[in-house]
Amino acid sequence: MPGTEFLREGARALGLELDDAQCGKLVAHLDLLDEWGERMNLTAIRDRPSQLTTHVLDSLSVSAHLRGTRIADVGSGAGFPGIPLAIVAPGLHFALIESVGKKCRFLEHVRDALGLPNVEVVQSRAEAHKPAVRYDTVLARAVGPIADLVRHAGPLVAGGGRLLAMKGRYPEDELAKKLNGWKVVAVHPLRVPGLEEERHLVELAHSHEKV
Numbered sequence: 001m002p003g004t005e006f007l008r009e010g011a012r013a014l015g016l017e018l019d020d021a022q023c024g025k026l027v028a029h030l031d032l033l034d035e036w037g038e039r040m041n042l043t044a045i046r047d048r049p050s051q052l053t054t055h056v057l058d059s060l061s062v063s064a065h066l067r068g069t070r071i072a073d074v075g076s077g078a079g080f081p082g083i084p085l086a087i088v089a090p091g092l093h094f095a096l097i098e099s100v101g102k103k104c105r106f107l108e109h110v111r112d113a114l115g116l117p118n119v120e121v122v123q124s125r126a127e128a129h130k131p132a133v134r135y136d137t138v139l140a141r142a143v144g145p146i147a148d149l150v151r152h153a154g155p156l157v158a159g160g161g162r163l164l165a166m167k168g169r170y171p172e173d174e175l176a177k178k179l180n181g182w183k184v185v186a187v188h189p190l191r192v193p194g195l196e197e198e199r200h201l202v203e204l205a206h207s208h209e210k211v
Helices: 004-013 020-037 048-060 082-088 101-114 146-156
Strands: 070-074 093-098 119-123 135-141 157-167 182-190 199-206
Touching: 004 020, 004 048, 020 048, 020 082, 020 101, 048 082, 070 082, 070 146, 082 093, 082 101, 082 119, 093 101, 101 119, 135 146, 146 157, 146 199
Parallel strands: 070 093, 070 135, 093 119, 135 157
Antiparallel strands: 157 199, 182 199
């Protein structure tokens, strides 16, 4: 299968051992992305090596920082990072929160086609979503300034939980702003195999919590 060995080696560098079924599902997600991408503007990245690096391995690079069993991916779009993480962590529940209806249809199709019972698609804006049970980890990839993320997605985080913002360069300006009710626990540099660009993960917690 094209890209499988590259994917396996990249995941290994991130501390993940993928089996054949997981590799197959990760690649199948990209196949569906290509197929639907011709009708919908889901991604600007068309070549497979770049997709494997920039979408899949970038998504998997945060796997070690998930906590708890209920994870929310805010602004999931084409399913990154939620779908790859759900494939490698079948014991966790992933809510993919996306406000655009056609993107939700794509996510539902991917979930059903790949057989991912641990994935729930939620059509909503983050600030309008009122889950019955809040999430242990809420993460967002390429979703605006951290202060906005805290305001819109912070209420979704359970006590003791974490809000994770996936960023490129170290977001110095964003971290200088007031994050009402939240504090930065750590900024983790991420190394994505095959990617030269910088990646950082900002880990935030409720300001009243001991870390």
